[in-house]
Amino acid sequence: MAGKLKFLIPIAVFAGMVAIFYKGLYSDPTLVSSPFIDKAAPVFNLPTLYDDQKHITEAEFKGRISLFNVWASWCPGCAREHEMLLMIARDTDIPIYGLNWKDERQAAQKWLRERGNPYTVNAVDRDNVTGIDWGVYGAPETFLIDGEGIIRYKHIGPLTPEIWAAEFLPRIETARATLAGADS
Amino acid sequence: MIRATTFGLLIGLLGLSFTASAVDPSDKLEDPIQNELYLAITKEVRCLVCQNQSIADSTAPLAADLRREIRRMVEEGQDETRIKNFLVERYGDFILYRPRFRSWNIVLWLGPVALMVVGFIALAMNIRRRKSLPIDEDAP
Amino acid sequence: MIPEFGHIALVIALCIAVLQSVLPMVGAQRGNVAWIATGRPLAHAQFLFLAISFGCLMAAFLQNDFSVEYVAKNSNTALPTMFKVAAVWGAHEGSLLLWSVTLGLWTSGVAVFSKSLPNAMVSRVLAVMGVIAVGFMLFILLTSNPFDRLFPAPFDGADLNPLLQDPALIIHPPMLYMGYVGFSVPFGFAIAAMLAGNLDQQWARWTRPWTATAWLFLTMGIALGSWWAYYELGWGGWWFWDPVENAAFMPWLVGTGLMHSLAVTEKRGLFKSWTLLMAIAAFSLSLLGTFLVRSGVLVSVHAFAADPARGLFILIFLGIVIGTSLTLYAYRASSLETQVGFTHFSRETFILLNSILLVIAAGVVLLGTLGPLVFGALDLGSVSVGPQYFELVFLFPMLPLLLAVGVGMHTAWRSANPRELFRRLRWPALGALVAGMFVPWLVFGSVSLLTALGVTIGLWTVIASLIDPAKKLRGKGPRITRSMVAMQLAHLGLGLTVLGITVTSAYTVVTDEGMKPGETVDIAGYTFRFEETLPVSGPNYEAIQGVFTVSRNGAELTQLRPEKRVYRVQTSPMTEAGIKAGWGRDLFIALGEQLGRGAWSVRIQYKPLIRFIWFGCIVMAIGGLVGISDPRYRQRARAKAAADGVTATA
Structure with missing residues (x-):
C-alpha cells in the first residue's frame, strides 16, 4: 500500500486540528460576522423620533463618516454604552444616527431627556423591519459607515473606549483619507 | 452556558429559555402547502439570540420578528431559495442550520462523500491484498 | 474543615x-x-x-x-x-x-x-x-x-x-463518564503494547472485555441523556446533534468499531495497526469531547462556563497525550503488517467494512461539529451546522453499514460460501423487505422510500439476529456460544433502535394549538381535552399544571398533567411535559405560553415507537454485559500460558 507514510496521516490530521483549536480558543463563537461589511448600507425609510412626519433614509449617510447605533430604552447594554456615545458626540465631529429599535416612542424620548442625547437624529423602527434588513439581532449594535455610504465595521454589544480605539479609530482614519481623496 | 461577556449577558436578558410551544398557534397559514413550507423553513433557521434553537422553537422577540417576515414572504408566494437568500443576505450563513451548497460550505458537503470514497478504496485495496495471502487455518 | x-x-x-x-x-x-x-x-x-x-x-x-x-x-x-x-x-x-x-x-x-x-x-x-x-x-x-x-x-x-x-440526570453523567473514561483502558493497553513492542493477539484478548464494559456504559449514558432531553427539554426531540451530544457519540461510534476490530485481531491476528489506531482514537475522541465541552470553542446548549485559560490547559494536555500516542503509533504500526489472508466474502471483510464505516460516521459527525470552528479559525465566515445537515450526511455511512450487519453476522470467518448464505437468508430478507414496505403503509396510511428502507433495515437486523436463536429453540441450530448470544443481543438492540428512529421520525404528529379549558383537539385518533389549570407548588418551585384528559373512541384513556415551572431561586421557566408512555406510541403534551383570556399555547404530539429507541439501547447494553461475562476472559491459567507461548513465537 502507500508504505510507511500512511501511518503518519493520523498525527498530521491531529496537528491540524490542534492548530485550529488554538485559534478557536481566542475567538468567541457567539459573535457572528456580519455579511454587510464593505457593502452599501441597506435601503430604509423611517420616521424620526421627534417628528412622525419627517422621514430619513440611507441617503443621509452620504458625504460624511457616520455611526449608526441600534438602541432601545429596554436594553441594559445600551445604558452601559450611553456615556461612551455622549463622549463621541461631544469630542468628535462624527454624527451618530440612532435606530430606535423595537421601542416605544414615549419611553425612548424619556430616556434621551434623562440621559442626554448623543444622536444627530433617530429613526424609529418599532416593528423591526429595517432591523431585519440590517441584520440586527440584538441591541446595542453600532455600524461604521463611510462617506460613500458603505458599511465598514459592525460592533455587537456595548461600545467601550477600548473597542473605539482599537476597531473604530483606525477605520475612521482610512475612511477620512478616502473621503479627502475623493474631494480633491 | 454562554461566555460571560457583556454580550452573553445581553443574550441572557433577552430571554434564553427552554420553553416549548413557542410558536404562537395563530401563526398557522391557511394554505396547508404554504404552512408546510413555513414550518420547514422556520425549523431550519437558527435563532440568533438564543443560538441553539431554531426560530420555530424560540420565544425570543427577534425569532418572532423573523417568523413574521418568513410568513409574509411565504404568503407572497416566494419560494424556499428566495426566502433563504433573503435571510443569508442579512444574517450570513450562520442563520441556516443546513449549510447552503456554495462557496466554502461545499467542503462540509463533499467531506463526507470524500471520506466514503477513501474508505471504500482502502477497503478494496486491503481485500485484494488479503486474497493473495495464505489463509491461516490454524489460528484459534 | x-x-x-x-x-x-x-x-x-x-x-x-x-x-x-x-x-x-x-x-x-x-x-x-x-x-x-x-x-x-x-x-x-x-x-x-x-x-x-x-x-x-x-x-x-x-x-x-x-x-x-x-x-x-x-x-x-x-x-x-x-x-x-x-x-x-x-x-x-x-x-x-x-x-x-x-x-x-x-x-x-x-x-x-x-x-x-x-x-x-x-x-x-x-x-x-x-x-x-x-x-x-x-x-x-x-x-x-x-x-x-x-x-x-x-x-x-x-x-x-x-x-x-431531574432523576435521570443523577445517573446520566456517571454512566457517561464510566463510558468515555473507560476507553482509557483500551488506550492504556494499546500504548503499553506499543511501548513493550509486543503487539501479538494477546493484547487484543486482554482489551476486549474492558472495551465492551466501557462501551455498554457509554451506550446507557447516551440513551439516558437522550431520554432526559426528550422529556425535560420540553419540545419532544430526543437527539439534537448538539456539539455536546456529538462529543459523546463520536467515541461511541469509534468504540463500537473497536470492539469489532478487536475481535478480528484476537481471533485471526489481523488488522493489528487498524485496531491500535481505533483504540487510540476512541479515547482521544473522549478527551476531545472534554475539550469541546469545557473550552467554549463551540456554541452549545449544555456547555459549561467557558474560559480560554481552561481551554488552553486541556489543549496542551490533549496535544501531549494524543500527540505522543500517535507519534508512537506512526513509529510502531508500520512493522505490524500481517501476512494472513481471507477471501473477499468472509467475516473479516464484513468487520473491516463495519469498522471503516463507523470511523467514517464518526468522521462525518466530527466534520459537522468542528465545521463552524474551522470556518471561524480560517476566517471563512460564520456557518451553522444543524440537525438538517447531520440527518442527511449521517445516512451515507449508516445505510450501507446497517444493510451489512445482518449479512455479516451470518458470514463465516476466513471464507464463506455466498450461495449457501443466500439460500439461508433469502426468505428472512424478503420477509423484512415486504414487511418494511407494507406494514408502515397499512398502519400509518403512507410510506416514503426512505421510511420503507429504514423499516426494512431495522426489521432485517432484528430478524437476522433472531434466526439462530429461533433455530436453537426448535432444537436444530448450531451450538450458540455466549459470545454469539452477546452479538445477537447487541444487533437485536440495534435493529430495534433503528426501527424506533425511523418510525418516530416519519410518523410523529405534532400540533401547536391555542387552547382554552374545555376545548378539545383530535390528533392521530386521540382526543385531548383541556380540563383546567391548577397552581402547584414543589419543594423549590411554583408551577402551573394543565390537566388534560385523553380519550380514544370515546373511552377515557388517561389524564396528562404537563407543568410550567418557575424555580424560586433561578426564576427560569421550565417546561415539564406530560407524557403517556407506551410500547406502540407516546402521547406528549407540553404547556407553552399563556396567550391571554384563559388560552394557553399547547404542543401535543403523537410519537409512535419512540420507546424502541431507548429500549434498543438497553438490549444493546445487555448484549455487552453478556459478552463480558464470557468465561473465556477468566481462564487464568490458560491465558497466562498462552501469553508466554505467544510472546515466544511472536
Whole structure:
C-alpha cells in the first residue's frame, strides 16, 4: 500500500486540528460576522423620533463618516454604552444616527431627556423591519459607515473606549483619507 | 452556558429559555402547502439570540420578528431559495442550520462523500491484498 | 474543615498519580521487579484518596456549606437531597472531579482484574492511566478547584440549574463518564503494547472485555441523556446533534468499531495497526469531547462556563497525550503488517467494512461539529451546522453499514460460501423487505422510500439476529456460544433502535394549538381535552399544571398533567411535559405560553415507537454485559500460558 507514510496521516490530521483549536480558543463563537461589511448600507425609510412626519433614509449617510447605533430604552447594554456615545458626540465631529429599535416612542424620548442625547437624529423602527434588513439581532449594535455610504465595521454589544480605539479609530482614519481623496 | 461577556449577558436578558410551544398557534397559514413550507423553513433557521434553537422553537422577540417576515414572504408566494437568500443576505450563513451548497460550505458537503470514497478504496485495496495471502487455518 | 480535607486528599492523589505514572513504567522498561510491583498498590491508593476527596465535596453539599464557592453556586437549602447529590457533578469543577474519580475506579479495576496478565504489561497500562490522571488532577487544582472558599459565605446558595433537577440526570453523567473514561483502558493497553513492542493477539484478548464494559456504559449514558432531553427539554426531540451530544457519540461510534476490530485481531491476528489506531482514537475522541465541552470553542446548549485559560490547559494536555500516542503509533504500526489472508466474502471483510464505516460516521459527525470552528479559525465566515445537515450526511455511512450487519453476522470467518448464505437468508430478507414496505403503509396510511428502507433495515437486523436463536429453540441450530448470544443481543438492540428512529421520525404528529379549558383537539385518533389549570407548588418551585384528559373512541384513556415551572431561586421557566408512555406510541403534551383570556399555547404530539429507541439501547447494553461475562476472559491459567507461548513465537 502507500508504505510507511500512511501511518503518519493520523498525527498530521491531529496537528491540524490542534492548530485550529488554538485559534478557536481566542475567538468567541457567539459573535457572528456580519455579511454587510464593505457593502452599501441597506435601503430604509423611517420616521424620526421627534417628528412622525419627517422621514430619513440611507441617503443621509452620504458625504460624511457616520455611526449608526441600534438602541432601545429596554436594553441594559445600551445604558452601559450611553456615556461612551455622549463622549463621541461631544469630542468628535462624527454624527451618530440612532435606530430606535423595537421601542416605544414615549419611553425612548424619556430616556434621551434623562440621559442626554448623543444622536444627530433617530429613526424609529418599532416593528423591526429595517432591523431585519440590517441584520440586527440584538441591541446595542453600532455600524461604521463611510462617506460613500458603505458599511465598514459592525460592533455587537456595548461600545467601550477600548473597542473605539482599537476597531473604530483606525477605520475612521482610512475612511477620512478616502473621503479627502475623493474631494480633491 | 454562554461566555460571560457583556454580550452573553445581553443574550441572557433577552430571554434564553427552554420553553416549548413557542410558536404562537395563530401563526398557522391557511394554505396547508404554504404552512408546510413555513414550518420547514422556520425549523431550519437558527435563532440568533438564543443560538441553539431554531426560530420555530424560540420565544425570543427577534425569532418572532423573523417568523413574521418568513410568513409574509411565504404568503407572497416566494419560494424556499428566495426566502433563504433573503435571510443569508442579512444574517450570513450562520442563520441556516443546513449549510447552503456554495462557496466554502461545499467542503462540509463533499467531506463526507470524500471520506466514503477513501474508505471504500482502502477497503478494496486491503481485500485484494488479503486474497493473495495464505489463509491461516490454524489460528484459534 | 471538610473541604480542606477534600482539597488535601486531591493533592495527595495527584502526588500518588505522579508516582504511578513513573515508577511502574520505568520498572517495566528496565525489568526492575520491585518497581513494577508498585503499580497496583499505587493505583488503589490513588483511587482511595480521590474517593475521599469526592466524598468531602459531597459532604459539603449535604451540609449546605455555602462557604465553598462551588456549593454556593450550585445548591440551595431547599434543594431536595437527591439533587444535592447530583449537584456534586452538576457543574464544571465537580464534574471534572467525577471524571477523575471514574478514572481512578477504572485504574483500580485494571489492578484488580488483571491477575492473569504479565506484571510488566499491567504496570505499563497503569502508568499510562496514571499520566492521564495527573493531567486531569492538575487541571482541577490549577484552574477549577471545587474546594475554593468564598468569603463572606452567602446565606443561601444560587441553586442547581433547574434543567439538571431531574432523576435521570443523577445517573446520566456517571454512566457517561464510566463510558468515555473507560476507553482509557483500551488506550492504556494499546500504548503499553506499543511501548513493550509486543503487539501479538494477546493484547487484543486482554482489551476486549474492558472495551465492551466501557462501551455498554457509554451506550446507557447516551440513551439516558437522550431520554432526559426528550422529556425535560420540553419540545419532544430526543437527539439534537448538539456539539455536546456529538462529543459523546463520536467515541461511541469509534468504540463500537473497536470492539469489532478487536475481535478480528484476537481471533485471526489481523488488522493489528487498524485496531491500535481505533483504540487510540476512541479515547482521544473522549478527551476531545472534554475539550469541546469545557473550552467554549463551540456554541452549545449544555456547555459549561467557558474560559480560554481552561481551554488552553486541556489543549496542551490533549496535544501531549494524543500527540505522543500517535507519534508512537506512526513509529510502531508500520512493522505490524500481517501476512494472513481471507477471501473477499468472509467475516473479516464484513468487520473491516463495519469498522471503516463507523470511523467514517464518526468522521462525518466530527466534520459537522468542528465545521463552524474551522470556518471561524480560517476566517471563512460564520456557518451553522444543524440537525438538517447531520440527518442527511449521517445516512451515507449508516445505510450501507446497517444493510451489512445482518449479512455479516451470518458470514463465516476466513471464507464463506455466498450461495449457501443466500439460500439461508433469502426468505428472512424478503420477509423484512415486504414487511418494511407494507406494514408502515397499512398502519400509518403512507410510506416514503426512505421510511420503507429504514423499516426494512431495522426489521432485517432484528430478524437476522433472531434466526439462530429461533433455530436453537426448535432444537436444530448450531451450538450458540455466549459470545454469539452477546452479538445477537447487541444487533437485536440495534435493529430495534433503528426501527424506533425511523418510525418516530416519519410518523410523529405534532400540533401547536391555542387552547382554552374545555376545548378539545383530535390528533392521530386521540382526543385531548383541556380540563383546567391548577397552581402547584414543589419543594423549590411554583408551577402551573394543565390537566388534560385523553380519550380514544370515546373511552377515557388517561389524564396528562404537563407543568410550567418557575424555580424560586433561578426564576427560569421550565417546561415539564406530560407524557403517556407506551410500547406502540407516546402521547406528549407540553404547556407553552399563556396567550391571554384563559388560552394557553399547547404542543401535543403523537410519537409512535419512540420507546424502541431507548429500549434498543438497553438490549444493546445487555448484549455487552453478556459478552463480558464470557468465561473465556477468566481462564487464568490458560491465558497466562498462552501469553508466554505467544510472546515466544511472536
